[in-house]
Amino acid sequence: MEEKELERRLAHKIPGADTGIEVKHSFCSICSPSCHCGIDAYVKDGKLLKVEGTQGHPMNDGLLCTKGAANRAYIYRPDRLRTPLKRAGARGEGRFEPISWEEAYDLIAENLLRLRAESGADSVAFFGGYQKWFRWQLARFAYDFGSVNYGTESSACMTANKMAWTTLTGMNAKMDMKNAKLYVAWGGGNHHSHHLAAKKAENFHRNGGKVIVVDPRNTPLAARTADLHIAVRPGTDGLLANAVAGIILRNGWQDQAYIDKYVHGFDDYAAYVTSLDLQEVSRITTVPVEKIEEMARLMGTVKPMSIEASPISLIHQTNGYQTVRAMFSLSVITGNYDTVGGNQPNIETFAHLGAGYATREEEFIEANTPAGFENRVGAKRFPLWADMVHEMQSLDLARQIHEGTPYPIRGLFALGFNYRIFPDSEYFRAALEKLDFFVTADLFMTDTVKYADVVLPTCSSLEREELKVYPGGFAKYYLPAIAPLYESRSDARILQELAERLDLDDALLRSGYRKCLEYVFEPTGYDLDALIASPLPLKAPCMRPYKPHAYIDGGCKTPTGKLELFSERVKTVGAAAGLDPLPRWYAPSYQPTEEYPFQLLAGVRIPNAIHSHLHKVPWTRSLRPEPMADMNPADARALGIAAGDTIRLVSAFGAITVKANPTALMNQGQICMYHGYSEADVNTLLDRNNVDPYSGFAGYKNGICAVEKL
Amino acid sequence: MRMVFDLDVEKCVACGACAVSCMDQNDIWPDRGDAPYRRVGVVEPLPKAGDGRLTYLSLGCMHCADAPCIKACPVGCLFKDEQNLTLYDNTRCIGCHSCAMACPFGAPTYGPDGKMRKCDGCAERLKNGLIPACVRNCPTGALSCVPEETYGTAAFDRSLRAIVEHAER
Numbered sequence: 001m002e003e004k005e006l007e008r009r010l011a012h013k014i015p016g017a018d019t020g021i022e023v024k025h026s027f028c029s030i031c032s033p034s035c036h037c038g039i040d041a042y043v044k045d046g047k048l049l050k051v052e053g054t055q056g057h058p059m060n061d062g063l064l065c066t067k068g069a070a071n072r073a074y075i076y077r078p079d080r081l082r083t084p085l086k087r088a089g090a091r092g093e094g095r096f097e098p099i100s101w102e103e104a105y106d107l108i109a110e111n112l113l114r115l116r117a118e119s120g121a122d123s124v125a126f127f128g129g130y131q132k133w134f135r136w137q138l139a140r141f142a143y144d145f146g147s148v149n150y151g152t153e154s155s156a157c158m159t160a161n162k163m164a165w166t167t168l169t170g171m172n173a174k175m176d177m178k179n180a181k182l183y184v185a186w187g188g189g190n191h192h193s194h195h196l197a198a199k200k201a202e203n204f205h206r207n208g209g210k211v212i213v214v215d216p217r218n219t220p221l222a223a224r225t226a227d228l229h230i231a232v233r234p235g236t237d238g239l240l241a242n243a244v245a246g247i248i249l250r251n252g253w254q255d256q257a258y259i260d261k262y263v264h265g266f267d268d269y270a271a272y273v274t275s276l277d278l279q280e281v282s283r284i285t286t287v288p289v290e291k292i293e294e295m296a297r298l299m300g301t302v303k304p305m306s307i308e309a310s311p312i313s314l315i316h317q318t319n320g321y322q323t324v325r326a327m328f329s330l331s332v333i334t335g336n337y338d339t340v341g342g343n344q345p346n347i348e349t350f351a352h353l354g355a356g357y358a359t360r361e362e363e364f365i366e367a368n369t370p371a372g373f374e375n376r377v378g379a380k381r382f383p384l385w386a387d388m389v390h391e392m393q394s395l396d397l398a399r400q401i402h403e404g405t406p407y408p409i410r411g412l413f414a415l416g417f418n419y420r421i422f423p424d425s426e427y428f429r430a431a432l433e434k435l436d437f438f439v440t441a442d443l444f445m446t447d448t449v450k451y452a453d454v455v456l457p458t459c460s461s462l463e464r465e466e467l468k469v470y471p472g473g474f475a476k477y478y479l480p481a482i483a484p485l486y487e488s489r490s491d492a493r494i495l496q497e498l499a500e501r502l503d504l505d506d507a508l509l510r511s512g513y514r515k516c517l518e519y520v521f522e523p524t525g526y527d528l529d530a531l532i533a534s535p536l537p538l539k540a541p542c543m544r545p546y547k548p549h550a551y552i553d554g555g556c557k558t559p560t561g562k563l564e565l566f567s568e569r570v571k572t573v574g575a576a577a578g579l580d581p582l583p584r585w586y587a588p589s590y591q592p593t594e595e596y597p598f599q600l601l602a603g604v605r606i607p608n609a610i611h612s613h614l615h616k617v618p619w620t621r622s623l624r625p626e627p628m629a630d631m632n633p634a635d636a637r638a639l640g641i642a643a644g645d646t647i648r649l650v651s652a653f654g655a656i657t658v659k660a661n662p663t664a665l666m667n668q669g670q671i672c673m674y675h676g677y678s679e680a681d682v683n684t685l686l687d688r689n690n691v692d693p694y695s696g697f698a699g700y701k702n703g704i705c706a707v708e709k710l
Numbered sequence: 711m712r713m714v715f716d717l718d719v720e721k722c723v724a725c726g727a728c729a730v731s732c733m734d735q736n737d738i739w740p741d742r743g744d745a746p747y748r749r750v751g752v753v754e755p756l757p758k759a760g761d762g763r764l765t766y767l768s769l770g771c772m773h774c775a776d777a778p779c780i781k782a783c784p785v786g787c788l789f790k791d792e793q794n795l796t797l798y799d800n801t802r803c804i805g806c807h808s809c810a811m812a813c814p815f816g817a818p819t820y821g822p823d824g825k826m827r828k829c830d831g832c833a834e835r836l837k838n839g840l841i842p843a844c845v846r847n848c849p850t851g852a853l854s855c856v857p858e859e860t861y862g863t864a865a866f867d868r869s870l871r872a873i874v875e876h877a878e879r
Contacts, residue, residue, distance in 0.1 A: 012834035013735065050734050052846050064847040069730040191723040195849035198723075202850075218762065220723045607725035618741035619733045623726040623750065633754070664755045664762055 081457035121146030129416035170557030179341035188310035193605035238323030253300030255335025265566020304341030424688035600703030612676030721852035735843035745819035782812035
């Protein structure tokens with residue numbers, strides 16, 4: 001009887017001394033660093049049995065999304081890399097032979113040093129993709145090697161938002177939604193991409209807060225929380241924002257005392273935004289005049305107001321930087337910036353997260369930056385990016401590999417790299433064939449890995465130690481819940497061991513992850529051992545309460561020290577490139593034509609995927625087994641297309657075959673197609689030269705296509 | 711304690727976190743032919759309603775008070791436990807699908823061996839003070855599993871709130 005009872009408890013994964021199932025604290029890193037939820041990992045005999053959200057965790061308080069719940073199937077994906085590999089067949093063929101770590105390091109050192117001797121250190125580019133956590137160490141590693149060419153996939157994500165806030169205020173910014181009365185969810189905060197933000201929005205709405213949702217789609221957030229839903233035409237959000245500003249100024253709803261004291265360039269800005277013709281704006285944005293006026297009334301009169309901009313959708317228009325700058329300007333003219341309940345300065349704490357306190361990360365990264373940094377990839381083509389971002393603009397990497405100008409790139413060292421993230425991804429795939437030496441570290445045998453000369457197996461967040469910071473002033477130092485699978489090693493260990501092998505002149509980096517953390521977190525007052533011992537994240541001893549206007553009173557980190565509606569920085573560095581110091585709107589390059597009548601939005605989030613990471617995980621894939629294009633039911637009917645029909649999306653650059661998903665979620669005239677599918681890569685339909693001249697971001701949401709029923 | 715499963719359709723977004731958590735708990739592998747115990751779906755707007763409203767649902771065994779599957783099974787595999795959950799012992803299952811035909815929610819599934827399987831309400835977890843896997847991770851709080859008494863109160867509260875909200879509109 002007792003034996004049967006134990007069997008049953010084991011089968012149902014009940015933790016306890018009798019079952020030998022332990023619950024360990026870990027975290028999910030499948031998604032972006034801003035959503036890394038705490039995980040309770042059920043572990044027995046070194047094997048992960050099950051995951052749950054950690055209750056009481058400041059990030060997710062017990063909840064997990066579709067993706068996070070799939071951690072076990074993700075970690076044990078059958079195509080996990082088990083050993084280091086050396087390419088045995090042609091590039092892309094996928095034939096490899098297993099080698100030892102020692103052999104792999106020898107090959108890497110031999111080739112990187114050869115390229116450096118032959119063509120200079122800059123001829124080797126260093127790229128950091130998912131899972132992003134190692135970036136601070138990878139950047140330093142690249143600079144130690146002597147290359148100016150370190151870059152990340154943030155060349156296509158989030159950075160343009162930070163650039164816009166920084167242009168305007170001198171720093172990145174965050175919301176203080178908890179104390180707001182009006183929340184503007186501009187293209188973001190959706191249930192299907194960021195469940196934690198959506199939950200906050202629902203609570204905010206339930207507690208009587210006013211909500212404006214600007215989103216072309218009929219999302220659950222819009223349907224359930226919006227007092228005002230603006231289904232703006234994609235690519236025209238910036239015009240809408242400027243028109244709203246014009247109405248606010250015409251009605252005198254601006255905070256004039258605040259503007260007089262803190263703002264630079266108000267008159268030029270006011271002249272521009274008040275010159276916009278509302279009828280014309282309504283025609284272009286497809287938003288009725290009364291709705292634009294209602295939006296202006298709410299934003300001009302309900303205080304305090306927090307504005308949230310999606311870190312992807314808006315800045316994937318080729319006018320994205322100007323668009324988000326126009327939106328954030330609304331926070332400034334209404335006096336909502338640097339206030340309780342408004343938008344507040346956001347200190348970059350660590351590993352792409354603002355947690356409310358400072359570390360020495362920037363110093364750590366930039367200490368050994370080599371000379372000639374102005375020659376990094378993309379710097380000449382995107383002067384504003386070069387002035388504001390301490391990385392190469394990776395969008396230009398494939399071009400430089402192909403064309404060899406202004407100098408050749410012969411080697412690529414990557415941690416987590418997927419060529420399919422780039423527009424016209426075929427062009428980057430072809431660039432990989434031209435490289436002299438390509439090494440990448442990854443968890444899985446991906447399409448990109450098949451092009452590498454040497455492949456290193458890395459491990460997931462459940463298999464490694466990592467210190468993570470969290471908004472609100474928190475941090476937690478996680479130890480591995482299980483040992484690294486097979487022969488995999490953590491990215492941090494790889495960098496340390498390779499720094500040793502390459503004999504880089506950097507004692508700190510060579511001293512390992514923990515020692516580097518001690519350096520970076522020295523000013524925080526944290527005891528790292530206490531951060532390990534505590535089951536939940538701890539508050540930083542250095543954390544100070546927020547003081548309204550403290551930052552703007554002290555002088556902003558902008559050229560004039562003020563909030564710049566007219567940017568002196570853009571005027572100085574962007575004049576030659578024709579960049580506008582005002583957040584003036586311009587139409588994105590591609591507009592539907594007779595041949596390609598639909599706006600194509602690549603990569604709009606679906607709940608069961610994040611980039612390509614989960615396409616091969618059976619649990620999440622079973623929820624949406626086929627690559628599907630979302631389209632409006634009336635558009636589908638007009639083309640004789642029914643749900644589940646096989647269709648082709650065609651552009652001037654390529655074509656993919658997918659299934660049709662007619663849904664009332666979508667507006668007419670628009671197609672949403674998720675990215676990263678090997679068999680239907682929507683990025684092959686995009687123009688690689690269709691980019692935002694301010695940020696270098698590609699127009700992922702500015703494609704056009706035709707839809708054909710097969 | 712008698713337990714009740716409930717879905718608040720005002721909160722569900724059919725994200726599927728419940729379905730995946732269920733697969734994790736019960737070792738369900740769709741790629742190996744296993745049918746999931748819980749599914750999510752989006753119901754497109756009903757033309758007659760004319761409000762363009764999408765409905766999001768999560769469906770699994772509802773553990774009905776008067777479960778039709780129990781009566782339908784000719785070999786008596788299905789039964790109620792003390793927590794009011796509809797459990798089963800499929801040793802004698804003949805794979806006749808009578809339970810599936812009787813179930814309005816499509817809860818019973820069949821494995822590669824042809825025998826019926828379905829959600830057991832995480833009965834063993836409940837007995838150990840843990841809530842069912844699907845409920846535990848549900849990011850919107852749409853799914854719940856609560857004692858019968860609490861459920862009655864919650865349902866009444868929800869009705870009251872709906873009346874107030876309706877009046878406000």
